[in-house]
Amino acid sequence: MFDRYEAGEQAVLVHVEFADENTKEDLLELQLLVSSAGVNAIDVVSGSRQAPHPRYFVGSGKAEEIANAVRTQQADIVIFNHSLSPSQERNLEALCKCRVLDRTGLILDIFAQRARTHEGKLQVELAQLRHISTRLIRGWTHLDKQKGGIGLRGPGESQLETDRRLLRARIKSILRRLEKVQKQREQGRRARIRAEIPTVSLVGYTNAGKSTLFNEMTNAAVYAADQLFATLDPTLRKIQLQDVGSAILADTVGFIRHLPHDLIAAFKATLQETQQANLLLHVVDYSDDQFRENIDQVNDVLQEIDADEIQQLVVCNKIDRMEGVDAKIDRNEEGVPVRVWLSAQQGVGVDLLLQAITECLSENMVRHCLSIPSSKSNLRGVFFEMNCISSESYSEEGNWLVDVCMEESDWLRLIKRVDENLESYVIKH
């Protein structure tokens, strides 16, 4: 249904500074996003305004300047670092005689390129359909004969009604399919919670190095490249940690500033694992001048998705780019690790990170040596399902001797729900 663009298109970027800090967009980030989408930025038109102009977003003089740049540079597309209203987009297209894409459209294109799981793809397509449905209005004829241009193309007027009907039907069918996959995933997640394997989620600003670190930690082949959104769907791997046993490691898609509102659902769908995590590894590119702002942005989103109460370990990445910084663990007054300095790319300090994760996870762990009478054989199944057994043997009387290690909350839950005499089987703490 969508025409995808070909790589190597020539774009004119438009970036406007506003007096109001909240609407300030970062030009450098736009350039990264654009190259991430495989487009060449050949010119940048910038300016400053108090507020967007209703007709062209920019003033009419600036709009002429953009149209001129398109003509002289023979650009195929104009990309705005802001959200445009459908009518602004239309007016600009009529003036520049080429495709105009706003920030939302650009990010959607990148999401679409990177979505890998079935659910991720459905979410992105849904967001795309919704985005284009707001733009399916009369007045697209000026684009009828045009070919090329990235993003979603508007239909001609004659096509309008058919397209509207098709869109509605498609949206409905996607919603139905999404409901189905979500149900399936929910069941999978419940199974994992029952198995009580702790989950560690890598979160952080885009390009911080999450996937690189994920690879280092799992030796798994996950795509890592100097492109934004190299990951859209959480990628899960099981890792083995000393003392704690196995844990699930989850890689997630990077956060960006000013994520357009209509993309938040698609983005959050990629972060569902994060809400369930026992520990968050907040990966930060410390060699980036904006690292503080990036940390705040990530924490804001974590708050929005109710993940701000989860224990966080900050990973100060890319120390190879910083003078005189060695790999190390910073701890708080109680001795709990709070920061780990490392270089994911060079593989320096990854061992310290694994050690810090183990310490954080075992913070709330209890270890018990139990002697369980043979009459309580049901406990055997429960412990196996929880994956909490570190060693086992049998006593001469036929008691099952077992060392278990689990979250304290799980131990208390077992006493309450499975066997209130559990404490009496403990022979050593």
Ligand SMILES: Nc1nc2c(ncn2[C@@H]2O[C@H](COP(=O)(O)OP(=O)(O)OP(=O)(O)O)[C@@H](O)[C@H]2O)c(=O)[nH]1
């Ligand atoms: N110098 C240096 N570069 C690194 C380091 N870790 C990662 N990088 C580079 O940073 C870029 C981004 O790394 P990724 O692992 O893809 O980043 P990400 O956080 O997964 O990015 P998104 O998936 O887009 O959110 C790649 O070019 C990596 O090679 C590091 O320790 N030092």
Ligand SMILES: [Mg+2]
């Ligand atoms: Mg990644």
